[in-house]
Amino acid sequence: MPTLNLFTNIPVDAVTTSDILKDATKALSKIIGKPESYVMVVMHGGVPIVFAGTEAPAAFAEVISIGGLGQSVNAKLSSTIADILQTKLSIDSSRFYIKFFDSPRPFFGFNGTTF
Numbered sequence: 001m002p003t004l005n006l007f008t009n010i011p012v013d014a015v016t017t018s019d020i021l022k023d024a025t026k027a028l029s030k031i032i033g034k035p036e037s038y039v040m041v042v043m044h045g046g047v048p049i050v051f052a053g054t055e056a057p058a059a060f061a062e063v064i065s066i067g068g069l070g071q072s073v074n075a076k077l078s079s080t081i082a083d084i085l086q087t088k089l090s091i092d093s094s095r096f097y098i099k100f101f102d103s104p105r106p107f108f109g110f111n112g113t114t115f
Contacts, residue, residue, distance in 0.1 A: 001066055001108060001115065002028045003040045004081070008059040010089045012045030020088050027080045032068040051095050058095040059085050066115055069102045 004024055012020070021041050029036040051058035061081055063069070077100070082093035105115040 001038050001040070001064075001110060002032045002034055002068065003042070003062075003064045004028055005042045005044070005062040005064075006059065006081075007044040007047045007049065007061070008057070008085070008089060008091065009047055009049035009055060010045060010057050010059075010091065012043065012089070016088055017043050017045065020084060023084050023088070024081065027084070028063070028077070031073060031076050031080060032065055034065070034068060051097075056095065057089065057091045059089070059091050059097075061096070061098040062101065063098065064101040064103055064108070066103050066105050066108055069100050074100045 006020070006024065020043055024041045025036055025039045028039045028041070049055070049058045049060065063077055078098050081098060082096055085091040085096055086093060108115050
């Protein structure tokens, strides 16, 4: 159930969004070690964001997972997501924050219940 919520102040067209969703899904699955069928990626483009006092291209992300996160995994995810943002949206890695949540199973719902 790894989930990536990605927010950027860049307006994103449908083709770019689709590319980011596919790339991020594959990356989360591979790096966290969970099947793609468990991964959710949510893209929010054109969100008002000020970072370091400017509205230059920037992003914020949250990764939520039940297990699979840790120092080395988080560092690899941060680097990979930053690369996707740089490649697809020209957002410099210095204008991107990411927060990681390792969620307890009962704090995440699915299929009308919790894990």
